[in-house]
Amino acid sequence: MGRASDFDAALEYAVSLGWLWSGFGRIRLTAPGDEEMQTIWLGRGARNEPPRHGPPAPSSTALKSGA
Template sequence: MARLPADEDYARALLSIFQAKKIRARQSLRLSEAQAAFLRENMGRLADFDAALQYAMSRGWLALALDMIRLTTPGAEEMQSVGGFL
């Protein structure tokens, strides 16, 4: 899948979900919960969520294991620059 400039925006929106839930570095969120919040808050479509997750993982912000998304230390640092999307 080609990366689009909007992928970074979607990834930052995804980080804002972690921020709103007060998740810290090395803590996790269920994939389904993050996906539901992304769609419920009209941050994008399902394909946008997938692009956001891929982008965030490529930047080292998030890590996916089984059905859990873990916020990394670089992701927590990046999250500080994210404005409130929620």
């Protein structure tokens, strides 16, 4: 389904945006993460607005350089 490095990069990205908290062997959804999910999933908003796309995912080069 995917490589471990892809999962690690996605996790790092979500943590860097404050959408997830990772620590003590656990991953937790944060309030900003829940708000972001409601903006991108059709029908999750209060008025069923169309999905809004968040910021673009970083390139693999940016992740490797630590940017």
